[in-house]
Amino acid sequence: MKAIELPKAYDPKDFEDRIYAMWKSGGYFAPRMDAAAEGSAAPAGSVSTSASPAAASSGESAVRQDPFVIVIPPPNVTGVLHMGHGLNNSLQDVLIRYWRMKGRPTLWVPGTDHAGIATQNVVERRLKEKGLGRHDLGREKFIEETWKVKEEHHAIISKQLEKIGSSCDWSRERFTMDEGCSRAVREVFVGLYERDLMYKGEYLVNWCPSCGTALADDEVDHEERMGGLWEIRYPLSGGGGHLTVATTRPETMFGDTAVAVHPEDDRYKSYIGRKVKLPLTDREIPVIADAYVDREFGTGCLKITPAHDPNDFEIGNRHHLERINVLTDDGRMNGSAPEFVQGLPAKEARKKTVEKLEAEGFLASHKEHSHQVGHCYRCNTVVEPYLSTQWFVRMKPLADKALAAWQAGELQFFPKKWENTYRHWLENIRDWCVSRQIWWGHQIPAWTCKNCGALHVLREDPEVCPKCGSSELERDPDVLDTWFSSWLWPFSTIGWPDVLDSNGKPKPGSDLAKFYPTAALVTGYDIIFFWVARMIMAGLEFMGDVPFRDIYITGLVRDKQGRKMSKSLGNGIDPLDVVNTYGADAMKFTLAYLSAQGEDIPMDMETSKLGSKFANKIWNATRFILMNLEGRNLADPADAERRIADRWILHRLNEAVKAVDAAMAAYRFDDMAHAVYEYFWNDYCDWYVECAKLGLYGEDDAEKDRTATMLIYVLEESLKLLHPFLPFITEEIWGKINPNREPLIVAPYPEADAARENPAAEASFGVLKELVTAVRTMRSEFTIPPSKDVKVRVEITGEAGDALAGTEEIAAMLVKSDDFAVAAEGESFEGSLAAVGRGFTAHVFIKNLIDIEAAADRFRKSIQKAAGLIEGKKKKLSNENFVSRAPEDIIAKEKESLAEMEDALERSAAYLAALES
């Protein structure tokens, strides 16, 4: 056959886009079920491997037929993909491609998230640049604008996912605010309401005055800040002194409705039940007793402001105190505060209040004080505890189910350590505030009748009040927390609730019936609470089953200093830059290689060189093989004679397959990547291809054909093995070798194969490697130029003879020797230096080329080292305790290794003596 040309340089830009387009248009991303339904044929095997014995003998391992499904963690349409997405989607793609090749119907559902507050903020920021606010546009127009932003980012995100090679089924793409997902949200909201798991209540929520909305507890970031701690005197009504309270927020004192002391606090016991006068006002408030008060802290007197502090809110409930809100929803003092601060932002009001307290003699002290302050996780504004009416999901019943499912083993976390995090959160669950006072999102399906006051939560928009018939209905203006659609994602994306039959079961043949529950979730640990746990709750509540069985938690991609990548630090790297510089394969392989047990991954641009070098190696090894095909008649590899190197490399290949399978079962991406890397580079390239040069460069045409046949056969098996980790380059090469077959993406993955297992070949080849390395080391140490041929005689001193039989030519080539042979009986080794190995001594005739004293020195050193080791071993073996208590096989091993060492030492010593004489 003709030589196949491969461009000299590996340049992923030449083919990555073309390959992706081929996969996409060929429909290879859709689950095989779809193809079967359309009657397309099963893929043919590779031409050169079509009669491979491997295919037939995979025997024992049962082939899985259940679908392998992943639903993508939907990226936010607030921006574009960052390196975290790069990692996440690269790993998902590895899983998907592996199982696709394994023959399971495989589906990866792509999609994006509307990201409520975050996206709204993006739009508001843009408006602000034009000097506008959202109210200038009005709700409808504003949402229109937001959709534009969504479309803009969605286009970029989709493009990026394609660029990094994600093999997701674009025909099934979803968005959290598309019609289907919106119906799911509505159904769930109403369903929860009907089950009394959704309620409306007045509650102290985390209020972001900048976003103008409530936030869930999880959406508040706490940061250490310096602030003040003021002590204020509250005069006792009717005279007789005062109580001094401490506060970090003096301006909220106008909302105080009590002063609390500890019931057992002797200092204050007598005051309980009396009243104090609230400074700067005319109000009197009671002194109450509550065990919450810490006697040690501050003065032991606590002012109670139920409307502005979560703990005070609880205390207020216990003592039925009035809640007086003194702030507006944009963080200013409202009408409940005295006139002199009304309308001022809280911070300024604080200053004024303190000044006035001081002027009027109420201020006892002031000092600096460091404490935690809550900030909005979207805009970083200081969050206010704020009294308002919100919608809540009653989480306890849902959390209990989620815990039970985990305890029953229906879910597995990888790595396992995250299970504690999951459990802990569920055990301490709080109700979830789901209403948000913004415009972008799913509007709450609740209406209040202005006429009769009835509240209606409905699946369909009502025309008139179902209770009184009035058309004066007002819809709740709020929208739902963005996670309220995300937590339905594993089933809303595949048809729920539209494909349910009248019994609430998925219709047979629907995606929901086929693909739920999904197989795996791949996500970061930062959203175990936000998302993972809630999806499990929703799945159990509405589908009666967990949404996925395996949860792989990735690490975070960090910079080289270990810092989170962030916009503000400017230390992020763009996955597209990586792809443009090194290619998608390089990025994917590098990330997998570095994904140790979900540990964080420190990386910069250079890091991806690792994968890039590997891809380059694959490219060049292939190029070498393909350029040697000229004039060759390739046979069926099943019929080709197997030499020692062939048996060995097939054994190594099989070991790599086994390693990948094992690592895959444990979601050890680093182990998978290491296994294929070592196999291909260290075994296939460094040894197998090097050995093959003997056959390729010889005179014997039949041997050339045989060598080429085996080379390309093993290469193709290797391409299959490598494909999930470097899909583009392997597909490109696969197509070059034979353009007239099904693409590699759907080729059968190599199965562990007992017929390839060959420990004997492994052992034999190991001896050859040891021999070659020993001679090379000697050459290197005595700086014999690589181009210089040397004479070598191998003295067989043990069992190495059988192993080395028939390998002389290969060995001669690999050590660069023009006169290489196993030593004859009684042959003289005059003029040589010896390399001592297990079962052999290689005599290298270079004495005339080197410094004898240096050589002797080398021997003395190695003998000294060996003697030390032997001494240690002897000591161990003569230890009564060891011999009597250690297992027999360990003792046997030790004895064997001692014998080997002693043998080698003896030979070295004899050689040294000869050298010195």
Add this chain to the structure above:
RNA sequence: GGGUGGGUAGCUCAGUUGGUUAGAGCGUCGGUUUUACACGCCGGAUGUCCUGGGUUCGAGUCCCAGUCCGCCCACCA
């Protein structure tokens, strides 16, 4: 305060149930431009496995104590 992860080569990290002389990538040193690859090839060097104790015939691995980093959750006015 409650959890939780970690300290192994110059750097970043592997090291599965305790068992030969502790590994990888990068870096480093020496040699090499041999017609696949200098993003290569060949060879070398480098470790109080945080500290101290314990269990064991045997500890990087198990136990205890200490120490130093990190993360998550909660939070006192």
